[in-house]
Amino acid sequence: MRGWWLVIVIAGCHSTPEPTTPSTHTSSPIQAQPAPERGRMVVTETQIDILDPIRFLTGSSALDPRSTPILDAIASTLTGNPSIKLVAVHAYGVDTLVQFRARVGAERAQAIVEQLVARGVARQRLLAQGEAAPPPGRSVGPTFEILDRDP
Numbered sequence: 001m002r003g004w005w006l007v008i009v010i011a012g013c014h015s016t017p018e019p020t021t022p023s024t025h026t027s028s029p030i031q032a033q034p035a036p037e038r039g040r041m042v043v044t045e046t047q048i049d050i051l052d053p054i055r056f057l058t059g060s061s062a063l064d065p066r067s068t069p070i071l072d073a074i075a076s077t078l079t080g081n082p083s084i085k086l087v088a089v090h091a092y093g094v095d096t097l098v099q100f101r102a103r104v105g106a107e108r109a110q111a112i113v114e115q116l117v118a119r120g121v122a123r124q125r126l127l128a129q130g131e132a133a134p135p136p137g138r139s140v141g142p143t144f145e146i147l148d149r150d151p
Contacts, residue, residue, distance in 0.1 A: 039073025048077065048087065048144035054112065059096045061107030063115065071112070074144070075119035083150035088127045089113055091142040092134050106130030112142055 040051040054071065055064035063071070078084060089112045093104030109128035117123050127147065134140055 039069045039071075039076075041070075041073060041077060043077060043081065043084075044146075045149075046146055048074065048146065050074070050141065050144065054142045056095075056108055056111075059100075059104070061104055061111045063111055071115045072119065075116050075121050078116065078121045078125065079119075084125070084146055084148075085150065086125055086127060086146070086148040088129050088145040088147050089116075089142060090129050090131065090134070090145060092131055092140055094133050094140050098132075101132035102130065104130070105132055108142065 042049040042051065050070060052070045054067045056062060056067075057064055078087065089109045091105050091108035091112060093101035093108065096104045106128065107130065109130035113123070113126045113128045116126060134143070
């Protein structure tokens, strides 16, 4: 019997990493991970300025788990400031295809609202406003605009 045989060999190596110890050696292949966000923000008369990013999975309205601390901090800020009566949550879908940006922006704003409600913020204090892209001069990250507050 005559024929051709094709043999593919896949070679690789697997090694067990050495235990790591704290070190200041910078040529190590292990990269330092940035410190997690702590939920830093500034509350002004007209908005809640978020200093740490709220992240979404690319092209999706699913919140990145790294956003948990900032969402916790926003919820705590709103529950601790009952004088803030209504906040518009603006979110944008700039990292998706053009035809889906408005829909993804709306879904992202709603996802933030749902997370804040789950953390104890009254739903009637939140207004989800998703858009395709932010107005000129605004960050592409979600923004929180205070629409009504007690003097």
